[in-house]
Amino acid sequence: MKITDNLNPKQLEAVQTLEGPLLILAGAGSGKTRVLTHRIAYLMYEKNVYPNNILAITFTNKAAKEMRERLEKLIKQSVDNLWVSTFHSACVRILRREIEVLGYTSNFVIYDNADQQTLIKMILKDMNLDEKKYTPRSIITQISSYKNELKSPTSAKKTAENYYDEVTCDIYEKYQTRLKENNAVDFDDIIMLVVLLFQKDKEILQKYQERFKYILVDEYQDTNTCQYMLIKLLAEKHHNLCVVGDDDQSIYGWRGADIRNILNFENDYQNTKIIKLEQNYRSTQTILDAANGVISNNSDRKSKSLWTDQSGGDKVYLHTAHDELSEANFISRKIREMSKENSLGFNSFAVLCRTTVQFRAIEDGLIRNQIPYRIIGGTKFYDRKEIKDVLAYLKILVNPADEISLKRVINTPKRGIGDTTWDHLKRHATNKNITVFEALNTPEEAGVSSRATNPIKNFKKIMDEFIILSKKTDITNLTNTILADTGYIEELEAEKTIEAATRVENIKEFLSVTLDYDTKNPGGDLETFTAEISLFTDIDNYDQNEEAISVMTIHAAKGLEFPTVFIAGLEEGIFPHIRSINSGNNTELEEERRLCYVAITRAREKLFLTNAWSRMIFGRSTSNAKSRFLDELPLELIESEARIKTKATFTKNVETQIVTKTCNSSYDVGGKVEHQKWGIGVIVSVKGSGEDAELNVAFPDLGIKKLIAKYAPISII
Numbered sequence: 001m002k003i004t005d006n007l008n009p010k011q012l013e014a015v016q017t018l019e020g021p022l023l024i025l026a027g028a029g030s031g032k033t034r035v036l037t038h039r040i041a042y043l044m045y046e047k048n049v050y051p052n053n054i055l056a057i058t059f060t061n062k063a064a065k066e067m068r069e070r071l072e073k074l075i076k077q078s079v080d081n082l083w084v085s086t087f088h089s090a091c092v093r094i095l096r097r098e099i100e101v102l103g104y105t106s107n108f109v110i111y112d113n114a115d116q117q118t119l120i121k122m123i124l125k126d127m128n129l130d131e132k133k134y135t136p137r138s139i140i141t142q143i144s145s146y147k148n149e150l151k152s153p154t155s156a157k158k159t160a161e162n163y164y165d166e167v168t169c170d171i172y173e174k175y176q177t178r179l180k181e182n183n184a185v186d187f188d189d190i191i192m193l194v195v196l197l198f199q200k201d202k203e204i205l206q207k208y209q210e211r212f213k214y215i216l217v218d219e220y221q222d223t224n225t226c227q228y229m230l231i232k233l234l235a236e237k238h239h240n241l242c243v244v245g246d247d248d249q250s251i252y253g254w255r256g257a258d259i260r261n262i263l264n265f266e267n268d269y270q271n272t273k274i275i276k277l278e279q280n281y282r283s284t285q286t287i288l289d290a291a292n293g294v295i296s297n298n299s300d301r302k303s304k305s306l307w308t309d310q311s312g313g314d315k316v317y318l319h320t321a322h323d324e325l326s327e328a329n330f331i332s333r334k335i336r337e338m339s340k341e342n343s344l345g346f347n348s349f350a351v352l353c354r355t356t357v358q359f360r361a362i363e364d365g366l367i368r369n370q371i372p373y374r375i376i377g378g379t380k381f382y383d384r385k386e387i388k389d390v391l392a393y394l395k396i397l398v399n400p401a402d403e404i405s406l407k408r409v410i411n412t413p414k415r416g417i418g419d420t421t422w423d424h425l426k427r428h429a430t431n432k433n434i435t436v437f438e439a440l441n442t443p444e445e446a447g448v449s450s451r452a453t454n455p456i457k458n459f460k461k462i463m464d465e466f467i468i469l470s471k472k473t474d475i476t477n478l479t480n481t482i483l484a485d486t487g488y489i490e491e492l493e494a495e496k497t498i499e500a501a502t503r504v505e506n507i508k509e510f511l512s513v514t515l516d517y518d519t520k521n522p523g524g525d526l527e528t529f530t531a532e533i534s535l536f537t538d539i540d541n542y543d544q545n546e547e548a549i550s551v552m553t554i555h556a557a558k559g560l561e562f563p564t565v566f567i568a569g570l571e572e573g574i575f576p577h578i579r580s581i582n583s584g585n586n587t588e589l590e591e592e593r594r595l596c597y598v599a600i601t602r603a604r605e606k607l608f609l610t611n612a613w614s615r616m617i618f619g620r621s622t623s624n625a626k627s628r629f630l631d632e633l634p635l636e637l638i639e640s641e642a643r644i645k646t647k648a649t650f651t652k653n654v655e656t657q658i659v660t661k662t663c664n665s666s667y668d669v670g671g672k673v674e675h676q677k678w679g680i681g682v683i684v685s686v687k688g689s690g691e692d693a694e695l696n697v698a699f700p701d702l703g704i705k706k707l708i709a710k711y712a713p714i715s716i717i
């Protein structure tokens, strides 16, 4: 089989047009990503281009992994030297090699949102500013958009419109200084610094321009100014730049993505060739018509026509539920029913939500109906306290100047090193122009209380030992040693609470991550490991083959496809989001509509849309009108139940009764239950009674799990 088999003529043309700028502008499911993959294979296999002369940028790490796998299948060899990665991963690699030019050292660490918050709070305190007025979150958002627009603190200040903006710019300036002092970068820095580096050092730029003779970018419609600039700089020499995208799927405007980057591509790059792909291979005609019905209401778009040879198809099913719980029940029952009837695996289904707030109710419904599911985009594993603690220890070993991580763990577990002591150490370090970590050597000089002197010395001693150990052993062993020698695990175990037990479990899960890394990267270094973890997002953990349905935000579903898709919460205020309605301008509403287009076009065969008469949001019951997007769907495509039930005839209690009746049991300490996934466990404690009981159940391999009888998929045995 040839690489060019299974491509239509337009796709083939796109794969074979290798020289000069190429824009592939095409609707959802037309094979844009597929073209990119084939293009790389074609370059390597047919044109003998070295893999290290190719740079392919994808939107998520998962997409990168998938592209790499598909490529290896196509060309039947491994592609180690090929850079297929996200903007962030590619830039981290460049920074590791070159960042010294900018005055950082190559062992820099990456700060996530929580680290940023800590740092901003420290700065606000130093500047005597009120956290309520200058909320760290909004300051971080503002700084992020300055960076995405490539604005330095000084240039941002020039455009400041009021006093608040000016202060924000001052904070921004201090923030950058502090980051550098800590030898740390934030997510936006990662790309911005590479652009600054290229602008500053032409020799380095030339090196990369020379290297990346062929550049490919997926989802180009969602690039921001900074990413745009990066690509422009890199492609300046060879001009062999192929970007693919769909202006109708630009959904990251709120994060600085600029739809003009794709719309103006042909003006930015001379002699651009444009190829439009018009055949959709993903969805049925009905689904495409539904998507087009919605998106045609946007004014600012390039015209496109999409067709499919999968004519007809099931109608789009609309279900109006009483409230968010019955909405979730409908979805769950429907999934159960369909998976049974058509013997479909659970991974054929996805439930898409506009916001994560909707997740909880959906989860409850799925648990009640015993459907295995995965939440994508909820609380991230790596955001949990205990995981962040362990990571902080590891980050210090890589970069002892990392003050944020040091502050995080210096008194975790408790060692009697409090905030006042920290302040002393920090002041001393600043006066002496040394890092706080170095200041730990001489606590007496820092003026800390005599009680804190010994704990500080002990802490420093043990950390120094870990640094030595980190050079000699693998990450799993190192982490285990840290957990044991610092007493971290001991402190958690001594707590004897469910929460602490869960934390221990999460840490065990983390050790499986390190073990996996150690196995795959023998001799791998801690620096790369911590950087990789920092770039992890939940979508990257998602394995399409695991038998579970996916619950995710529409943003996270970008680029993916599923046989059956449910879009929940089609109500004014939910989708379109209340913010876009209140904004009073069309730009935000049009972005919501594009989001709806993205959601609909994830479906291959079946599409279900749901809304609810009333909904609890943030503890308040609201009644929302149905979404305007539902009115935009061509009526003849929709099928809906004739179930116009009013609130009076359908109450929440009815459903609750049904649920309780079906599982009318009593739970006793010492008794056994069988959990659908975890197997047989012994009840170790019961709080409350009947179906409201909260149980702690010990499972042989998992330890103790906290379960709510009503929701957990368990039965008494």
Ligand SMILES: Nc1ncnc2c1ncn2[C@@H]1O[C@H](COP(=O)(O)OP(=O)(O)OP(=O)(O)O)[C@@H](O)[C@H]1O
Residues within 6 Å of the ligand: 006, 007, 008, 011, 026, 027, 028, 029, 030, 031, 032, 033, 034, 035, 246, 249, 280, 281, 282, 558, 559, 560, 561, 601
């Ligand atoms: N020529 C083809 N023959 C068979 N299947 C194809 C062809 N082109 C694309 N496909 C299939 O169509 C589906 C959509 O392709 P792909 O994901 O590349 O589209 P896309 O344009 O990148 O979509 P999106 O805009 O959602 O990112 C995939 O399952 C892909 O394998």
Ligand SMILES: [Mg+2]
Residues within 6 Å of the ligand: 032, 033, 034, 559
């Ligand atoms: Mg794609």
